[in-house]
Amino acid sequence: MNFLGFFEIAQILVGIGLLVSAIVAIRFKNLVAAVIAMAVFSLILSLEFYLLQAPDVAIAEAGVGAGLTTAMYLLAIKNTTDEEVIE
Amino acid sequence: MTTTIIKTTTRLLAPLILVFGLYIILHGHLTPGGGFQGGAVVASGLALLIVAHEHKKVKELFERAPLSQLESIGALGFLGTGLLGLAGYTFFKNVIANSGFLFGGKTPIGINPGYLNTGGTLAYMNIFVGMKVLAGLTSIILIFFLILKEGEK
Amino acid sequence: MRNALGIVVFLAFTFFLLTAAFEIRPFGEPVHREMDNYFIMHAQEEASANNVVTSIVFDYRGFDTLGEATVLFTAVAGVLMALRSRGVKT
Numbered sequence: 001m002n003f004l005g006f007f008e009i010a011q012i013l014v015g016i017g018l019l020v021s022a023i024v025a026i027r028f029k030n031l032v033a034a035v036i037a038m039a040v041f042s043l044i045l046s047l048e049f050y051l052l053q054a055p056d057v058a059i060a061e062a063g064v065g066a067g068l069t070t071a072m073y074l075l076a077i078k079n080t081t082d083e084e085v086i087e
Numbered sequence: 088m089t090t091t092i093i094k095t096t097t098r099l100l101a102p103l104i105l106v107f108g109l110y111i112i113l114h115g116h117l118t119p120g121g122g123f124q125g126g127a128v129v130a131s132g133l134a135l136l137i138v139a140h141e142h143k144k145v146k147e148l149f150e151r152a153p154l155s156q157l158e159s160i161g162a163l164g165f166l167g168t169g170l171l172g173l174a175g176y177t178f179f180k181n182v183i184a185n186s187g188f189l190f191g192g193k194t195p196i197g198i199n200p201g202y203l204n205t206g207g208t209l210a211y212m213n214i215f216v217g218m219k220v221l222a223g224l225t226s227i228i229l230i231f232f233l234i235l236k237e238g239e240k
Numbered sequence: 241m242r243n244a245l246g247i248v249v250f251l252a253f254t255f256f257l258l259t260a261a262f263e264i265r266p267f268g269e270p271v272h273r274e275m276d277n278y279f280i281m282h283a284q285e286e287a288s289a290n291n292v293v294t295s296i297v298f299d300y301r302g303f304d305t306l307g308e309a310t311v312l313f314t315a316v317a318g319v320l321m322a323l324r325s326r327g328v329k330t
Contacts, residue, residue: 068134165309169306
């Protein structure tokens with residue numbers, strides 16, 4: 001298989017993964033699971049940046065998006081309630 | 088959040104993450120990455136360490152960590168390294184490059200494997216910005232952890 | 241009524257995005273490439289760094305990085321000032 005075919009197939013798979021993880025992050029009622037889905041979204045997004053040959057942005061996205069914001073959200077959720085409340 | 092699984096994983100992973108972040112900061116002028124990226128990676132490693140330990144232990148470990156001082160040193164050092172260029176040239180001029188000082192080795196032109204002792208002010212700026220980002224993001228995570236736990240009691 | 245409006249907006253947005261996606265240039269062939277070529281050719285002798293991105297961030301566009309550092313410093317200082325007053329010391 002040549003490089004271009006592999007590149008396009010990887011693009012399509014990454015797009016599907018982004019869409020699925022974003023929908024899952026919205027749909028989950030358990031907030032911890034939603035935060036984990038957001039971390040997965042950030043990780044797939046950093047893979048997309050790496051495929052588009054921007055490794056600097058990929059490292060920043062993986063560090064900030066998948067590491068730090070997940071820790072912050074988990075700390076905030078742990079001290080409140082972990083179920084979505086609809087009033 | 089302090090189960091045995093998380094503690095064991097942290098013990099294995101945190102040194103690797105910290106060393107990788109320091110590598111990204113130090114090699115910012117040679118390989119992809121730089122001050123901000125490396126600082127964010129180091130801060131995420133420290134956040135893993137913070138989240139995986141108890142409140143008391145984190146408090147006594149990080150109580151004397153000079154995070155505010157590191158942040159200020161980073162900001163002032165970045166500005167000062169930029170101001171070095173005013174000595175005869177313009178703001179942000181790379182004066183240390185090719186001068187023989189630390190990080191001031193001769194930069195080869197063309198395709199080369201990359202030597203650590205080059206880069207001039209870029210390497211210094213990477214280190215200062217990395218210091219600043221690491222201190223800032225870690226202190227935000229730390230104050231979230233400490234204050235929310237305090238309010239719980 | 242609200243649902244119908246939402247569907248119309250969604251369809252219009254999808255149409256524009258798909259049109260843009262099919263009209264996009266091939267990857268790695270931008271319209272203007274004089275500036276990219278200049279940076280790639282001259283970064284090593286002018287900024288003395290192998291990593292062209294770092295040489296742009298810290299040398300050619302140093303003021304941008306200075307502003308970014310100021311933004312981060314201000315954000316951290318604001319968060320610490322807002323949350324520090326309850327007796328927690330970092």
